Amino acid sequence: MIQTEFQQLPVAAGTSTAQPSPHTLRGAETNFFADAAEQQFDITILAQSVHVVAKPVQYSWNYGDGTHQGPLPASGGPLPQDRWGEKTPTSHVYTLTGDFNVVLTTHFKGTYSVNGGPPLPIPGQGVFNAPPQTVSVWRSVTRNYADTCLENPRGQGCPGAAPLP
Template sequence: MDGQTPPITGDWGEDTVDIGGWIIDPIKGGFVWSPAGSVFNDPNQYKYELQCHLGGGDFDTECLAVIVDCKNGPDGTEGIPVVWLKAPAGVPNPVWTFHSGPTCLFDARPEELLPRIAALIQTEFQKLPIAAGKATAQPSPHTLRGAETNFFAEADPQQFDIKILAQDVHVDAKPVQYSWNYGDGTSLGPTTTSGGSLPQDRWGEKTATSHVYTQTGDFSVVLTTHFQGTYSVNGGPPLPIPGQGQFSSAPQTVSVWRSITRNYADDCLKNPQGQGCPGASQPSR
């Protein structure tokens, strides 16, 4: 592993030498090299081994057939396929057990990749195929001019596993705010209120997300859901993604009609051609 091992430094005691080791950075996530004498709270220590390595010069031939491809690394570098092992911290000659992997190690100090991943994570977050959510109008697809039309959103938390700089990154996305474009030049939000469904006998009530249209016509309503995210690198602790990702639903058409009140002397049995009767010509909206 020439060129892949961190420089070994340490302090000599009366009978021992302290050389430091690998730890999980509690702030940035991922594995970092800890110099001798460092103090940390993680109860484990970590090391990596070549994937498929059985010890000495022996390798698992079946494993080699599906070994991780580490040839296309960041900046054109070529890495090594590894698995990470863990053991209780401070225990001499510990029994190592599997922690995570396989993954590619492109630098014996992988913590140097973390700032670069942090710089990319917001852009990559916005590229994720996050489902924006569903917008519902009540009543729909027709509503009345001058009446309250209730709108509400339904959006779910989502998870994604992606690669950034050839590292395994797990992303959790949670809907936190909502914005409404009602299609008539007015909008609402961002607001933490997603709204909610009303029973039919309460349609027309004012709600936190309802809207009154003052003109008739067809209007395209667009819901934009704002997601907050966290990410973890190579099984490390979750870290907050700065800012928010904004994802818009497909436009939903709402037809706004006018309401007209008329008094009639006859019902449809006496006057089948009266306005509002089946088969009679209807007034324009």
């Protein structure tokens, strides 16, 4: 009964953050990390006061393109901007462009105590999904030119130049 009650609590799964965000590049590593916190609830079961503690212990990602990862014991973490694009345990490479809804699933272990008694483990885990986060995957095109716009004002990439086909 406690496992059923645990799964129905309003446990916040936390948030998922992407780097870079909200836009990333096709073919590049996109770093994802979770931020989830321990939560406590006071409920009544069979006329008894029950205190429940939910602690995040594992994290899974649905990257929105048919790829899943996890559950992993670590939530990942932010990278400094100069390291964006590095592979991390929670990163993902998109092979297509478009908008993808990324869903974080956080797995919680729980304990409960009845009427102020000692904490007891809740069997299994509670599994909770965060709201989807949209990530836009773009493509990038790089072109090199031999001269500057000062040297050749009508050259490709210069203001007023004919657009590329």
